[in-house]
Amino acid sequence: MTNANLAALSEAGVAVWLDDLSRELVQTGRLASLVAEYSVAGVTSNPTIFATALKKGDRYEDQVRELATAGVDIDEAVFQITTRDVREACDVLRPIHDKTGGKGDGRVSLEVDPRLARDTAATIESARVLWSAVDRENLYIKIPATVEGLPAITAAISEGISVNVTLIFSLDRYRAVMNAFLTGLEQAREKGIDLAPIASVASFFVSRVDTAIDPQLDKIGTDEAKALRGKAALANARLAFQAYEEVFSSPRWQVLAEAGAQVQRPLWASTGVKDPAYPDTLYVSELVTDGVVNTMPGSTMEAFADHGTVTGDTIKGSYAEAEQVMDGLERLGISYTKVVEDLETEAVDKFEKSWTELGDSVRDELERAAALAGGSSHE
Template identity: 60%
Template sequence: MTSTPTQQLSDAGVSIWLDDLSRTRLDTGTLQKLIDEKNVVGVTTNPSIFHAAITAGTDYDATIAAKAAEGASVEETIFAITTTDVADACDLFAPVAAATNGVDGRVSIEVDPRLAWDTEGTIAEAKQLYATVNKDNVHIKIPATLEGLEAITAVLAEGISVNVTLIFSLERYRAVINAFQSGLEQAKENGHDLSKIHSVASFFVSRVDTEIDKRLDAIGTEEAKALKGKAGVANARLAYQVYEELFSTERWAVLAEAGALPQRPLWASTGVKDPAYPDTLYVTELVAPGVVNTMPEKTLDATFDHGVVTGDTVTGTYEEANSTLDALEKLGVSYNDVVALLESEGLDKFVASWKELLADVEGALATARKAS
């Protein structure tokens, strides 16, 4: 039997997670099909995904009508819908979680994005989400803002598994790993079994190219054009170098000895935005042992259909990756400026999606109240 590209990716140490979730996927069996046929071993969600799912059709009408009859607020209604979908997805992935000792089979749910700058609010909501979903294989997603770092440590210290999201810069990624290791140190002091605490660090890829390519086009020289489409992969490859470095320290060895598992790098935003680039660019160029690639279905299908997996394409590329970022700086493309802008824009997009979702569900609740 011919090995598929997604099987080859899995064999190379890449866990494939789907960047999407909806009631339709759960009820029709299409998510189970992706597990069975395309090596999908986890799911990530975000405010934009839930907005698309809840407003796409009639799947949630009955729940919204029931919540309207109860007199539930819009926030309570959305909380109930999203935690139910995530809990059901956790059940679907439970066999994968069991087979991998909880490393895979994970489903992520994000704290309200409006809390991204509120440490205490993030901690409180993370605990509430964890208690409500009430599944061992859930990941609570927390943005890697400066305020989020402290929350990440505090939530991990409670024995709760965390997906750290919206990481763009290498400096912030170092701070995320520090927050993770601090959280595990506190969890150990609190008597938690470290082998049961899992974490991924979601490093965003394609958006880096989108912003940098725009700046390279504005420069317009041949030298600038030659660097298009290279920054996203280079940045992610250097993140893997940071991962290798910080998970081979004496500090980490002490935690590993106590049963801790490393926080895996997760490649997010892996759908190609520029049609000039191969549609599997952010998959086949970021193959390395122990990483996760969370893909929109379009990227997953492209990879399954024609992805060329040649083994590890990350380790050993660090000098070339550094040269790419150095060349961009020489042309006047500021790395620090780009990553700061991308974090700000990423948060703004999630907050905007959440506000749209609140408005749409508020409207649906009002309609349901009138109908009853």
């Protein structure tokens, strides 16, 4: 039976995606159940998710044993494990992709090695390799929205690779991401590449903005500061949607749309609530409008399924209020620029550490498999 709350969210124009992936989720049929019952139309993954899946699941043992026997190195083992998971998930979601005519749903996201976040050329090459290895048209390659990532986004799009741009925190960077996307489409068109199959989402991170700003407001402690708690993240996201509306109604975009291009949809990421004082569905119910994606961790999705509400569009018409929130923060001496710069740096570092953790987990599993097989430990 379809969950009414998530169905209402989907009917309001919000694509419901799951921010989780594991072999167990795919092979037990749980992902297919979420598609049928929870209106799930896409999946996002990241290094932290893969590291957790490998630690908890026992469905990787056969492949790890094969990789250990083959004597592959750690990076190759990580590559083989993650691409297989994503490929299988793409197959589960392929009917959605086909039903919607390839318009961006029914897709699974796979991230380039986050250690390459500051290396444009290496990111481009990694995107090509991953796109080819998974070999599914309903794949998104995740590329971080670092300064170095922007030309990589353009290059990937220009080659017909669908991209999920991740780690966007600031409005200026989001505008740069949309420009990189449009430039990539323009280059693809010049090459004679069909624009219609090229899909993209721009992952704008939400909750972490409040996590960074709320402690500063608490330290200030005035009534004005208290009144702004829990408002910065939503204001930032709503102003991002305003920027999206401006760009995708421009003459530049109209030329590409007439050539068959799809819009780059805003995707609300980091939508799990970190502060227990806030409603656990805050970053879902307050970011509803037609044409966006919300990728939720399992706990947030379950919460919305249980008691989430859709009260109509909660973005359009909110821009003036959002501007007032941002102005209020500046008046209190909180630097938006510093907050978003710090958040990007922290996010890149976090994913690099998670990638290292994933590699460590794979190494441990390879060594264990080799030991069980009576071979020498894996180096």
